[in-house]
Amino acid sequence: MLLEAMAYIAILFAVLGAGFAAMYRCVGNSALLRLSADDIAVAMQTGERWRSEVRSARQIDSRDDSLRLELPRGTVLYAFRDNAVFRQEGDGPAVRLLSNVKASAAQLHSRQGVRVWTWELELNPRSKTSRIRPLFTFMAVHHGEAAQ
């Protein structure tokens, strides 16, 4: 009887240990999944806003890690620094739009006579074991002046 009880206790501890380990792993993965989903949603919203502003820009000037857009209502600067993308309107404060950014580059291409700005954005994966590089590509046609 005593042996049986001790065996039960040992098995109970083993099952509880495995259960807690699994639960903590699930909680951690769930939090990472939520962070990744938030990153994707914010990146898509930022990209759509960037596309809209590139479309309406009269002139676009690209320097190092920044892109200056001359919009009808004023100047907007998109800048990549300190693993983040900032947006600044005129002399106003620079607002952090995206954090956890690994790489960001905007380039002008010509496609069959159409001037296209392409923004390649890469975020840092939230999970260290992730096999996917979170890449985003945004494209917008520029109808304004050709200066770069």
Next chain:
Amino acid sequence: MTELLVALALTLAALLPVAYSFASEQRLARSLYTRAIAMEIVDGETEILAAGAWRSFSQGPHDYAVKAAAATNLPPGRFTVTVGGQSVRLEWQPVLKRYGGPVSREFSK
């Protein structure tokens, strides 16, 4: 011992659906990410085509080459541009199911 085995079986029966639901959520998140980047690429390329690039294609369906870096995360599939009499259509069609599904955009010439 029988009680122990029954208890373990009950615990496993309760935990397995939970574990499956986490795996299913991960698959769903990946599928939504794939769909998001496919939509973004198709939207951008459609804008380029609508700006006049469609004129380099003759009437009918053609494979459409995409150079976007994000396209490397797409599952196997193909982009197709179809020039019709009145409209132009760009479509992304993945080969595999459960990878975000097809995305298409159409505009008038």
